[in-house]
Amino acid sequence: MTDSVKDAIRKAAMFCAYQERTQQEVRDRLKDWGVFGDDAEEVIAELIQQNYLNEERFAKSFAGGKFRVKGWGRRKITQHLKQRGISGYNLDQAMKEIAPDDYRGTLTTLLNKKRQSLHDANPLVIKQKLVRYALSKGYESDLIFSVLGGE
Incomplete structure (x- = not known):
């Protein structure tokens, strides 16, 4: 292992320790640092072995965070994870971070909060805006229609 690879591993480990990352994010950063090909793959393999890089852990924390903090739904979370190269088993594990009861409750809360900001005489227009x-x-x-159904 060359000194440049050891240096890249050290820098990449600090990059991953700051917050959870995907393999693709690390690859892109390594490219910015001038580390390519087999050297880059060696760095990624070492980060995985040292548990700095774990895509299942990334996917779980991403999904849980976006749901709890930003109130995102499963479709949007899935789309963003796929854009980051997360799929299959890791994607399934991430979706398990969202409890079905919490999911419906969060949607209900979001819609109630949004309803407070809408002012229109026509209830159909309000419902359309809430759905959108x-x-x-x-x-x-x-x-969405199930939650709004009682109106």
Whole structure:
């Protein structure tokens, strides 16, 4: 292992220790530092072995955080994880971070909060805006209509 690879491992370990990262984010950063090909893969393998890099852990913390902090729905979280190269088993594990009861409750809270900011005489217009808002947050249309159904 060359000194440049050891240096890259040290820098990448600090990069990963700051916050959870995906392999692709580390690859991109290594490229910025001028580390390519086999050297880059060696750095990534070492980071995985030392548990600095763990895509399942990244996916779980990303999904849980975006749901709890930003109120994102499963569709939006899934889309963003796929853009970061997360799929299959890790994606499934991330979705398990979102409890079904919490999911529906969060959607209900978001819609109630949004309703307070809407002012229109026509209830259909308000419902349409609420549906559009919830869809933009990444919630499934059948769940949205189920929550709004009592209106």
